[in-house]
Amino acid sequence: MNEPMQTPQSRALYERAQAVIPKGVYGHYGPAAQSAGPVFFSSSNGAHFTDVDGNTYIDWMCAYGPMILGYNHPKVDQAAARQMAQGNTVSIAAPVLVDLAERLVDMVDGADWALFGKNGADSTGLAVMVARAATGRKRILKIQGGYHGSAPWMQTPGNTGTIAEDQAFVIEVPWNDAAAIRAAIAEHPDDIACFISSPYHHPVFADNALPDDGYWAEVEQACRAAGVAIIVDDVRSGFRIDLAGSHTAYGFTPDLMCFGKALGNGHPIAALAGSDALKQAAGDTFYTGTQFFNAAPMAAALATLEELEAADAATAITEIGERLGKGLADVAAAHGHDLRVTGVPSMPYLRIIGDGGSRFHARWISECMQRGAYVLSYHNKFVSLAHSDEDIDRTCDIADQAFTALA
Ligand SMILES: Cc1ncc(COP(=O)(O)O)c(C=O)c1O
Numbered sequence: 001m002n003e004p005m006q007t008p009q010s011r012a013l014y015e016r017a018q019a020v021i022p023k024g025v026y027g028h029y030g031p032a033a034q035s036a037g038p039v040f041f042s043s044s045n046g047a048h049f050t051d052v053d054g055n056t057y058i059d060w061m062c063a064y065g066p067m068i069l070g071y072n073h074p075k076v077d078q079a080a081a082r083q084m085a086q087g088n089t090v091s092i093a094a095p096v097l098v099d100l101a102e103r104l105v106d107m108v109d110g111a112d113w114a115l116f117g118k119n120g121a122d123s124t125g126l127a128v129m130v131a132r133a134a135t136g137r138k139r140i141l142k143i144q145g146g147y148h149g150s151a152p153w154m155q156t157p158g159n160t161g162t163i164a165e166d167q168a169f170v171i172e173v174p175w176n177d178a179a180a181i182r183a184a185i186a187e188h189p190d191d192i193a194c195f196i197s198s199p200y201h202h203p204v205f206a207d208n209a210l211p212d213d214g215y216w217a218e219v220e221q222a223c224r225a226a227g228v229a230i231i232v233d234d235v236r237s238g239f240r241i242d243l244a245g246s247h248t249a250y251g252f253t254p255d256l257m258c259f260g261k262a263l264g265n266g267h268p269i270a271a272l273a274g275s276d277a278l279k280q281a282a283g284d285t286f287y288t289g290t291q292f293f294n295a296a297p298m299a300a301a302l303a304t305l306e307e308l309e310a311a312d313a314a315t316a317i318t319e320i321g322e323r324l325g326k327g328l329a330d331v332a333a334a335h336g337h338d339l340r341v342t343g344v345p346s347m348p349y350l351r352i353i354g355d356g357g358s359r360f361h362a363r364w365i366s367e368c369m370q371r372g373a374y375v376l377s378y379h380n381k382f383v384s385l386a387h388s389d390e391d392i393d394r395t396c397d398i399a400d401q402a403f404t405a406l407a
Contacts, residue, residue: 002401004370005055010039013052027150028064032376037369044071047386049374057374058391058398060324062382065236065261065347068317069307070386076265076303083299094295100302104273107305109244110253111273115282117292120235120260121149123272124196126287127256128153130274131194131229134281139188141181141195141228144172145203148196148233148258175201175209178218185226194256195223196231199246200344205378207351208343216252229278235260235270239305240346240382243314245273265307267300313385314346320392321345321383327396335403349380360406367402368395 014033018024025033033039038051047070050056062068069076083096101114117123128140140153148154152166171188173180185192197219201209223230232247232254239262242249247257255278260270268291274282307313325341325348332339332352343349352361358377365377373395375381 002371002398004367004405005038005053005372007036007038007051007053007055009052014039031378035369035376036366037374046070046072047384047388047391055372057369057372058387058395059374060381060383060387060395061374061376061379062384063266064379065382066264066266067382067386068239068262068313068384069265069304069311070384071266073265073304073307073386075307076267076300079303080267080296080300084296086295088294088296089291090293090295093293094298096295096298096302097293100298100305103302103305104259104271107243107309108257108259108273109248110275111245111257112276113279113282114271114273115287116298117270117272117287117289118268118294119149120233120258120270121151121154122287122289122292123235123258123260123270124148124154124231124233125151126272126282126285127231127233127258127274128194128196129285129287130256130272130278130282131231133285134229134278135193135227137191137193139169139171139192141171141173141184141192143175143197143201145175145206146197146201146233147203148235176212176215178215178222181219182222185222185228189226192226192228194229194231195219196233198233198235199237199241199250202236202343202347202349202380204380207340208347208349208380210344211250216247216250220252229256230254231256231258233258236380237344237347238262239308239314240317241314241344243308243312263304264297264301265304267297267304268294269297269301271301311385316385317346317383317387318344320385320387321348323389324348324381324383324387324392324395325350327392328399331396331399331403334400335407337403343380346383347380348383350375363406364399364402367405368398371398371401373398 040052041049043050104114152162237246238259257273322345329339340351362377
């Protein structure tokens, strides 16, 4: 049995960080930094990273989604390096801007144009502005617990630094509840600009939920009848379910499609794609950022999309994820535990139910992490093309050891 890994160098750096950085390590990396696992890496390769203490981990978080082909992917990183050598941030745009937009429009069902930014929240924020510009309406319909970024209107009501007015025009409805959407539309006739939702529900701290049969068809019908623009937030799930956009897997046609995370395999880029009907509104909406025209991340994204297509990536990572989920559930069952795996296989959400509840689950995850499988207790995991059968077998072995350690 492996001994739990020690992380003294990570801890020492974390202390230094806290002196000069609020929270030390902040944002979505913050909660994990407070756990028993590693906080700082020294190198990464394929599906693995090594921390500053020299411990190597199988990474099932994939940087919370961006890493889909493997860290330091040679074709992607060489494409970025080639573009960097020609120029990255220059006073005029690079041709790769057009190449990338053409590629995305070719690949994604229902996309007639694309605009690029850096983070997922650039895309979701822009999508709402475009919907408002096109409809002349102000309200935003969204799913309770749905995450679209860190701009004030996207945050959980009551979060520090936000005010009630930030969400004054946001209406929340439960997931899989088309009747609630119809009711909200009826309550605010002619005032709802858009419905924004991920294609399936992937909240943190709760089982993930796929759309019920017929849900998206009902949503589409209700929104179309009322002139409400449909925004699919594919920032997290994009290219992990279907390369043509996750909406194709669930049989609906959005007006606007938000991508980020996996688009650049770790290079900073996000995109909003949309239908011809909204092209004018998109062009009229003020949207820019100093770094939005960085050409190297665009070259990286183009290479990523090419690699994803060549490898039929969504199918491949779905199969890898299915093997992982089944393997872990079998290990849990062998120890008398019920491990529930929800969401889509390429982004599995794990939860041990029953005895010990969430505390036992968190302890098991912590034991796994300290033995070399980098996973978090409260967030969906991510599967990449770089994960091998050996990674799955080793992870199951680690999971087995973690249960034994807790027995
Ligand atoms: C579904 C979804 N939308 C939007 C975002 C925001 O993306 P970013 O953090 O790149 O701004 C995220 C980030 O986790 C996300 O998961």
